[in-house]
Amino acid sequence: MTQTDPPFTATMFQRRRVPGWAVNGALLGLVVVLWFIGKAFDKNLDPYYLDLLLHIGIAIILAVSLNLINGITGQFSLGHAGFMAVGAYVGGVILKHAAPQGAAVPVMFLGLMILGGLAAAAAGVLVGVPTLRLRGDYLAIATLGFGEIITVVLNQIESIGSYEVGGSAGLHNIPITTNFFWTFLAALICVVVVARLVYSQKGRPFFAVREDEIAAAAMGVDTTFYKVAAFVVGAFFAGVAGVLSATLSGNLDPAAFGFVRSIEIVMMVVLGGSGSITGSILAAAVLTLLPEWLRALESWRLVIYALLLILMMLLRPEGLLGNRELWWTRRRLLAVER
Amino acid sequence: MHIFLQQLINGLSIGAVYALIALGYTMVYGVLKLINFAHGDVYMVGAVLGYELARCMIGLAAPLYITLPIIFLGAMAGCAVLGFVIEFCCYRPLRHRPRLVALITAIGVSLLLENLFQNPHLFGAAPRNMPRLFDIKPIISIPAAGGAAPVTMSNLDLISLCLCFVLMIALSWFVLRTKMGLALRAVSFRVDTAALMGININWVISVTFMLGSALAAVAGVVDAMRYHVEPMMGLVQGIKAFVAAVLGGIGSIPGAVLGGLLMGLVETLLKGYLPGGYSGYSDAAAFFVLILVLLVRPTGLLGKPVAEKV
Amino acid sequence: MPLLEISHLGIDFGGLRALSDFHFTLDQGELVGLIGPNGAGKTTVFNIVTGVYQPDAGDVRLAGKSIVGLKPFRINRLGVARTFQNVRLFGGLSVLDNVLIGFNQSVAHGFVGTLLRSHAHQIEEHLHEQQAIELLGTFDLLDRLHDPARTLAYGPQRRLEIARALATRPKILLLDEPAAGMNPQEKIDLMNLIAMIRRKFSVGLWLIEHDMKLVMSICQRITVLDHGETIAVGSPAEIQENPKVIEAYLGSPEPA
Numbered sequence: 070m071t072q073t074d075p076p077f078t079a080t081m082f083q084r085r086r087v088p089g090w091a092v093n094g095a096l097l098g099l100v101v102v103l104w105f106i107g108k109a110f111d112k113n114l115d116p117y118y119l120d121l122l123l124h125i126g127i128a129i130i131l132a133v134s135l136n137l138i139n140g141i142t143g144q145f146s147l148g149h150a151g152f153m154a155v156g157a158y159v160g161g162v163i164l165k166h167a168a169p170q171g172a173a174v175p176v177m178f179l180g181l182m183i184l185g186g187l188a189a190a191a192a193g194v195l196v197g198v199p200t201l202r203l204r205g206d207y208l209a210i211a212t213l214g215f216g217e218i219i220t221v222v223l224n225q226i227e228s229i230g231s232y233e234v235g236g237s238a239g240l241h242n243i244p245i246t247t248n249f250f251w252t253f254l255a256a257l258i259c260v261v262v263v264a265r266l267v268y269s270q271k272g273r274p275f276f277a278v279r280e281d282e283i284a285a286a287a288m289g290v291d292t293t294f295y296k297v298a299a300f301v302v303g304a305f306f307a308g309v310a311g312v313l314s315a316t317l318s319g320n321l322d323p324a325a326f327g328f329v330r331s332i333e334i335v336m337m338v339v340l341g342g343s344g345s346i347t348g349s350i351l352a353a354a355v356l357t358l359l360p361e362w363l364r365a366l367e368s369w370r371l372v373i374y375a376l377l378l379i380l381m382m383l384l385r386p387e388g389l390l391g392n393r394e395l396w397w398t399r400r401r402l403l404a405v406e407r
Numbered sequence: 408m409h410i411f412l413q414q415l416i417n418g419l420s421i422g423a424v425y426a427l428i429a430l431g432y433t434m435v436y437g438v439l440k441l442i443n444f445a446h447g448d449v450y451m452v453g454a455v456l457g458y459e460l461a462r463c464m465i466g467l468a469a470p471l472y473i474t475l476p477i478i479f480l481g482a483m484a485g486c487a488v489l490g491f492v493i494e495f496c497c498y499r500p501l502r503h504r505p506r507l508v509a510l511i512t513a514i515g516v517s518l519l520l521e522n523l524f525q526n527p528h529l530f531g532a533a534p535r536n537m538p539r540l541f542d543i544k545p546i547i548s549i550p551a552a553g554g555a556a557p558v559t560m561s562n563l564d565l566i567s568l569c570l571c572f573v574l575m576i577a578l579s580w581f582v583l584r585t586k587m588g589l590a591l592r593a594v595s596f597r598v599d600t601a602a603l604m605g606i607n608i609n610w611v612i613s614v615t616f617m618l619g620s621a622l623a624a625v626a627g628v629v630d631a632m633r634y635h636v637e638p639m640m641g642l643v644q645g646i647k648a649f650v651a652a653v654l655g656g657i658g659s660i661p662g663a664v665l666g667g668l669l670m671g672l673v674e675t676l677l678k679g680y681l682p683g684g685y686s687g688y689s690d691a692a693a694f695f696v697l698i699l700v701l702l703v704r705p706t707g708l709l710g711k712p713v714a715e716k717v
Numbered sequence: 718m719p720l721l722e723i724s725h726l727g728i729d730f731g732g733l734r735a736l737s738d739f740h741f742t743l744d745q746g747e748l749v750g751l752i753g754p755n756g757a758g759k760t761t762v763f764n765i766v767t768g769v770y771q772p773d774a775g776d777v778r779l780a781g782k783s784i785v786g787l788k789p790f791r792i793n794r795l796g797v798a799r800t801f802q803n804v805r806l807f808g809g810l811s812v813l814d815n816v817l818i819g820f821n822q823s824v825a826h827g828f829v830g831t832l833l834r835s836h837a838h839q840i841e842e843h844l845h846e847q848q849a850i851e852l853l854g855t856f857d858l859l860d861r862l863h864d865p866a867r868t869l870a871y872g873p874q875r876r877l878e879i880a881r882a883l884a885t886r887p888k889i890l891l892l893d894e895p896a897a898g899m900n901p902q903e904k905i906d907l908m909n910l911i912a913m914i915r916r917k918f919s920v921g922l923w924l925i926e927h928d929m930k931l932v933m934s935i936c937q938r939i940t941v942l943d944h945g946e947t948i949a950v951g952s953p954a955e956i957q958e959n960p961k962v963i964e965a966y967l968g969s970p971e972p973a
C-alpha cells in the first residue's frame with residue numbers, strides 16, 4: 070500500500086441512476102411504437118425487405134439467447150437449433166391442426182409462442198441437468214448429439230394422433246401468422262430479459278460460472294442452479310424463435326434444424342463477441358444480411374462468405390465488440406471530483 | 408447368427424473408416440485442444456482427389472497394383488499439404504486466443520472448402536461416381552447352414568479393413584517408437600514444457616495436421632469407392648467420426664480407433680436389428696450411445712479423467 | 718463451543734493417506750497458522766473444510782453443526798470463505814464485479830424484481846455497490862475499479878481475492894499462502910492488512926503460509942503438518958523450539 074493518501078476514496082464514486090419506472094415506461098412506449106411501425110411495414114414495405122427484417126429479428130432472439138448459455142455462462146452448447154426445433158414444431162403442428170380465425174389469431178399466437186418456449190425450456194432442463202458434469206468440448210458434443218437426435222426423431226415422426234408432424238417430407242402450409250410486431254416484440258423481450266438478468270446482482274454469477282466455477286462456488290454461488298437457469302432461459306427464447314420461424318415461411322423441414330443451423334448461431338455469438346449482448350444483436354444482423362449483400366457474386370457467394378468469416382476471426386478474434394456492450398463508456402461509474 | 412456375423416463385418420468395415428477420420432480429430436485435439444471442424448472436409452477433399460486421380464489413371468489402363476497405390480498416395484499427399492496450409496494460415500495465428508475463436512475459424516475453413524468445391528467451376532454440387540477401377544464383389548464367402556445367404560466380405564471391405572489396420576499400426580509405431588512421435592506425445596501432454604525441452608512445437612503441430620489429413624484422405628478414397636463423391640460428404644461423416652473420437656476419449660489414439668469401430672458396429676447392428684419402421688432411428692442411436700457414455704464416463708472410454716487442482 | 722471444530726479428520730487419495738487424525742478449533746477473532754513442508758496436506762485441509770473434497774474420516778463442525786457433505790456454496794453461505802493458493806479471480810470481470818459477486822448471496826429480492834427493475838432491486842443494487850466500493854477502498858483497489866481483474870499486478874490480485882472473500886460476510890476466513898510471491902515490502906503490507914482485517918471484520922482467520930517470519934509474528938497459535946500428520950501444536954515460541962518441527966523442515970541429523 071502506498072505511503073501517501075490513496076488517490077481515490079469511496080465517496081468519489083457515484084452512479085447516476087434512472088429510476089426503474091421511467092425505464093419501464095420507456096420500454097412500454099417502445100412497444101407501442103413497434104406496433105405502429107409494424108402496421109406501417111406490413112402494408113407498405115417491400116415483402117423482400119420485410120422478410121429480411123423478420124429473419125434478422127429471429128436471428129437476434131437466437132443469438133442473444135445462445136449468448137446467455139455460451140458467451141455469458143460459458144457452457145459451450147452446439148444444440149441451440151434443437152431447442153428451436155422443439156418450439157417450431159410445437160407452434161407449427163398446433164397451428165396447422167387448428168388454424169384460428171379473426172381476433173383469436175393474436176391471442177392464440179401469443180399463447181403458442183409461450184407454449185413453444187416452455188416446451189423448449191423443458192427440453193433445456195432435459196439437456197441441462199444430465200450434462201451438468203460435462204465440461205467444454207464434451208458438453209459441446211453432448212449438446213450437438215442432442216440436437217441431432219431431435220432432427221432424426223422429427224424426420225421419423227409422421228404424425229402424433231391426429232396431429233400431422235410431417236416426417237422427413239416436412240410440415241407445409243402452416244398458417245402464416247408471424248409479423249413485424251410479434252417478431253420484434255419477442256426480440257425486445259428477449260434482449261431486455263437477458264440484459265437485465267445478467268447485469269444485476271442476481272444475475273452476475275452467470276459470468277462467475279464462466280470465469281471460474283470453483284471460485285464461484287467458494288463465493289456462495291450455486292453453480293448448478295445458474296447453469297441450468299442459463300439453459301432454461303436460453304432454450305425458452307430459442308423455442309419462441311422457433312415458433313416465429315415456423316409461421317414465417319409456413320414450412321418446416323427437420324433438416325433445417327440440424328447441426329449447421331446451431332453452428333450458424335454460435336457464429337453470431339462469437340462474431341459479436343462472446344458475452345456481449347449488443348454484439349450478438351449486431352452480429353445477428355450482419356450475418357443475416359451478409360449473404361444478401363453477396364448475392365451479386367452468384368456462385369462465389371458462399372465462398373466469399375466463408376473467407377470473410379475466417380478473415381474476421383483472424384483480424385478481430387475477440388469479436389466485433391469483445392465482451393463489452395455498445396452502451397458502455399470506459400468507466401461506468403464517474404469519479405465526480407478528482 | 409450369420410446375420411450377426413454379416414453385420415459385424417459390415418460394421419467393422421464402416422467403423423474402420425470412422426476410426427481413420429477420428430484419428431485426425433483426436434491427434435489435433437491432443438496437441439492443440441482444438442476441435443478441427445474442417446477435418447471432415449479434408450476427408451472430402453481426399454475423396455475428390457482420389458476421384459480426379461482415378462479419372463486420369465483409368466485412361467492409362469495401368470494394372471491395379473500401380474493405379475491403386477498412386478491414387479491413395481496422391482490423395483494422401485494432397486491432403487497432407489492441405490492440412491499443413493490450413494494449420495499454418497488459419498490456426499497458427501490464433502494459437503494463443505481463446506479456443507472458441509479457433510473453433511469458429513475451423514468452421515469457417517470447413518464452410519470455405521465445402522462451398523469452394525460446390526462451385527460449378529471447380530467440382531459442382533452433384534454427386535459423382537468414382538470411375539470403376541475394379542468390380543466390387545464378394546471375395547470371402549462363408550456358406551451358412553440351412554440354405555441361408557452366405558456371410559460375405561467384399562474385396563473393398565477387405566481393402567478398407569486391411570488398409571485401416573495397417574495404417575493404425577504404422578501410426579502407433581510412429582507415435583510410440585520414433586523421436587517425432589515422442590515429441591508429439593510430449594506436446595500433447597504439456598505444450599509449454601515440451602517447448603522448454605527444445606521441441607519445435609510448430610513443426611510437431613504441422614506434422615500432426617499432415618498425418619491426420621493423410622489418414623482422412625485414405626478414408627475419403629475408400630468411401631469414394633464405396634459410395635460416391637460430393638462436396639458435402641464430409642459433414643455427416645465428419646460429425647460421426649468426431650463423435651467416435653469423443654466416445655473413445657478425445658486425445659487418445661487407441662480411443663479413436665476403439666470409438667470408430669464401436670460407432671460403426673452400433674450403427675450397422677441397429678440398422679439390422681431395429682424393427683422395420685424404426686431403422687431410421689439408428690442415426691440418433693449413435694448420439695444416444697455417446698451421451699450415455701459421457702454421462703457415465705465424462706471423458707470418454709479411454710480418456711483420462713482430469714481432476715482440477717484446487 | 719468453538720466456532721469451527723475439526724475432529725479426527727482424514728482423507729485418502731488413491732490409497733495414499735493425505736491427512737490423518739487432524740484436530741483443530743478456531744474462534745471468532747482468532748488468528749491461527751497452519752504450516753508444514755510442501756505436500757504436507759495443508760491445502761487439503763482447506764479443501765475439505767470448504768467442501769471441495771469429501772473426508773474419509775472425521776467431522777467438521779461450524780457453530781456445532783456438521784458441514785461435512787455440504788456443497789461448497791452452502792458452506793460458504795454458512796460463513797466460511799477462502800482464498801486460493803493460485804489466485805482464482807474472475808479474470809475477465811472488473812475488480813468491482815469480482816467483489817459484487819461476493820455480495821451476491823445477501824441479495825434479498827428475487828428474479829422478478831430484477832427483471833422488472835423494482836424499487837427494492839434498485840435500492841439493493843445501489844447499497845451493494847456502495848459497500849463494494851467501500852470494501853475496495855479499504856483494500857486500496859479503487860484506482861482499478863473497472864479494469865479486468867486479470868490485468869492487476871500480483872499483489873493487488875491477492876488483495877482483491879481477500880476483499881472478494883470478505884464480501885461474502887464470513888465468520889471464518891481461510892487464507893491459502895497469501896504472501897506467496899510477494900516481495901518483502903508487500904509482505905509487511907500484507908501483515909498490516911491481516912491485522913486490520915482481524916480488527917475490522919471480526920472474523921476467525923486461519924492462515925497457511927510458508928513465510929516463517931510472517932507466521933511467527935502474527936499468529937496466536939500454529940499447527941504443523943507433515944505427511945498428513947499433525948506433528949506439533951502450540952504458540953509460535955513453542956513451535957520454534959519443537960525438535961520435530963525442526964526435523965520436518967531441515968531433515969533429521971545424519972545418524973552418527
